[in-house]
Amino acid sequence: MAVLQLNGISKNFGAIQALDGVSLELASGEILGLMGDNGAGKSTLVKIIAGNYKPSRGTITIDGAEAEFHRPIDARNKGVEIVYQDLALCDNLSAAVNVFLGRELTTGFGPLQVMNYAAMNARAGELFKELKSETRPRDLVRAMSGGQRQAVAIARTRLARAKILLMDEPTAAISVRQVAEVLNLIRELKSQNLAVILISHRMPDVFAVADxxxxxxxxxxxxxxxxxxxxxxEITGLITGAIETA
Structure with missing residues (x-):
């Protein structure tokens, strides 16, 4: 059974039709490369899956049951997480604190609660180990490579044990060595049976990891x-319109 099914998804913004009858399936442990030129509808589709937009028509099915998302928390509750291109990290905070941002662990009695940094560092370290990343929980994000930053953003999605991860241009504007780090992270997610949608303009990266x-x-x-x-x-021809369909 597919973990995610999109059936005839369309989206209109007034007179502008951003999506027209898009259907997709995604299985656990599968990586889908989603490609297209600027304005093709990739971002709109991803925002619908993530609960930012409601489709004008069509249905979303998660694990065989129809789902309706009115806001991002609805999608998250169904196991959908997204890593945006800007990663939404705080450079002045440690990797572990970024992983738990908004979901901090505390300790204490009653109203007297303080941050439990030891517990957050330990759990973040476990998540980085699962991802086979060299990222260290106590390191500040501002000192990290692009690959390490991606590991922090991905580890944050793993707190809730997501089933579906949407990745928006994860290898944009980083070095060749850091690209290799990120692609290895994506392969590790596949090995953990996560379903991944990889949105990218970088053809070699998509061909390197996508099923x-x-x-x-x-x-x-x-x-x-x-x-x-x-x-x-062929993919280039499809993106540009030199090839109509395949």
Whole structure:
């Protein structure tokens, strides 16, 4: 059974149709590369899955049951997490505190509560170990590489044991070595049976980790193929419109 099914998802913003009848399936332990040019509808689709937007038409099914999201917390409660391109981290705080931001662990009696840094450091360390990341809980985010920052953002989603992770351009504007770190993190998520949607413009990165690639153009899905059955040349043609559909 698919962990996520999108059935005929459409979205209108007044007279502008951002999405037109998009259907997708995603299984546990599967990585789907979602590609398309600027304005193709990728961000709108991801925001619908994450509960930021409500579709104008169509349905979302999680683990075989229809789900309706009115706000992001509804999607999170169903096991959907998202890592945005800007990561939303606080540079002046440690990795562990960033992981628990908004969900801090405390200790004390009654109203006299203080932050339990030891517990947060220990749990964050476990999460980084699960991800096979060298990120250290006490290190400040401002001193971290792009790959380590991604590990912090991903570890934050693992607190709630998400089933579906949406990753928005995780390898944009980082070095080649850091790209390799992030791709290894994504492979580790797959090994832990997480379903991942990878939104990216970087063709080599998508082909390196994705099991399938879906292409959106002008709000419509024009391809959904196993990575092994396509090529960068075909995907480029689908994105630009040189190839109508595949």
């Amino acid at each position: 399938r690639i879906a292409v959106l153009r002008r709000g419509r899905k024009v391809a959904d193929k196993p990575t092994a059955s396509t090529s960068p040349q």
